Amino acid sequence: MERPFIFINSAMSADGKISTKERKQVKISGKIDFNRMDQLRAGSDAIMVGIGTVLADDPSLTVKSPELQDNRIKAGLDTNPVRIIVDSTARTPCDADIFKKGEGKRIIIVSESAPVERVAELQEQADIIVSGKEKVDLPEAMRELKKRGINRLMVEGGATLNWGMLSNGLIDEIYTFVGNLIIGGKSSPTFVDGDGFPEKELLKLELMDAEKIEDGILLKWKVPGK
Ligand SMILES: NC(=O)C1=CN([C@@H]2O[C@H](COP(=O)(O)OP(=O)(O)OC[C@H]3O[C@@H](n4cnc5c(N)ncnc54)[C@H](O)[C@@H]3O)[C@@H](O)[C@H]2O)C=CC1
Numbered sequence: 001m002e003r004p005f006i007f008i009n010s011a012m013s014a015d016g017k018i019s020t021k022e023r024k025q026v027k028i029s030g031k032i033d034f035n036r037m038d039q040l041r042a043g044s045d046a047i048m049v050g051i052g053t054v055l056a057d058d059p060s061l062t063v064k065s066p067e068l069q070d071n072r073i074k075a076g077l078d079t080n081p082v083r084i085i086v087d088s089t090a091r092t093p094c095d096a097d098i099f100k101k102g103e104g105k106r107i108i109i110v111s112e113s114a115p116v117e118r119v120a121e122l123q124e125q126a127d128i129i130v131s132g133k134e135k136v137d138l139p140e141a142m143r144e145l146k147k148r149g150i151n152r153l154m155v156e157g158g159a160t161l162n163w164g165m166l167s168n169g170l171i172d173e174i175y176t177f178v179g180n181l182i183i184g185g186k187s188s189p190t191f192v193d194g195d196g197f198p199e200k201e202l203l204k205l206e207l208m209d210a211e212k213i214e215d216g217i218l219l220k221w222k223v224p225g226k
């Protein structure tokens with residue numbers, strides 16, 4: 001394949017929201033689901049988020065379990081997978097937790113419209129991929145990641161990046177944990193935002209598995225290829 005195997009892992013409320021209307025992070029997953037997410041991180045070559053998630057949540061995207069970190073080191077890998085931000089205009093703050101916490105490579109994917117000075121600042125802390133004119137060209141960027149040795153890529157949102165990846169046919173599998181709460185609010189981000197598919201082109205999924213975890217349910221979906 002020209003691009004990595006790519007999956008999305010996300011936690012949503014029972015009404016399909018992934019954060020509040022103020023874009024504040026919500027603890028949807030319980031301990032078991034956070035551990036499952038940690039295992040997915042540890043088993044991936046890279047973890048990717050959109051700049052909206054970095055600005056809203058300031059995630060570190062590190063592997064949390066010392067045992068999983070040790071396993072990676074024993075396998076000759078960095079403690080953490082490569083951490084990637086899709087950031088068309090290079091808005092990533094230089095003091096983001098992705099830079100401050102944990103060891104390992106970071107990649108920022110920007111577009112040609114990113115201010116040169118900002119790109120130069122970020123270049124001191126991360127490798128930079130330039131792709132697309134006004135916004136990141138996701139298919140091209142994914143091919144570049146594959147060339148850089150990333151074979152298994154975990155996408156952790158948010159809503160806009162999920163749309164960008166799904167609408168470009170770049171996702172192979174989706175894992176959604178649906179938690180036991182309602183967030184509500186028409187402006188709260190949902191699992192997939194963006195423009196939405198035209199009525200005749202809705203994306204059909206194949207259900208691979210459904211598992212009750214604590215007070216929620218984990219759904220595993222396959223996105224059939226064209
Ligand atoms: N519950 C969960 O599992 C998660 C929830 N979240 C929530 O999601 C929210 C953030 O989501 P969003 O604001 O939608 O931001 P996002 O994280 O999806 O980032 C979107 C940004 O990515 C950049 N981008 C560049 N090229 C793109 C392209 N070709 N297609 C799509 N995006 C492109 C754009 O600058 C765009 O604004 C936060 O409130 C966060 O808390 C985020 C991750 C996981």
Ligand SMILES: Nc1nc(O)c(N)c(N[C@@H]2O[C@H](COP(=O)(O)O)[C@@H](O)[C@H]2O)n1
Nearest residue numbers: 011026027028029057059060061062156
């Ligand atoms: N799986 C999952 N369950 C939840 O309840 C969540 N709120 C999230 N959010 C994701 O986790 C990121 C935080 O990562 P760090 O702890 O900083 O490493 C956050 O940005 C979302 O991507 N996920």
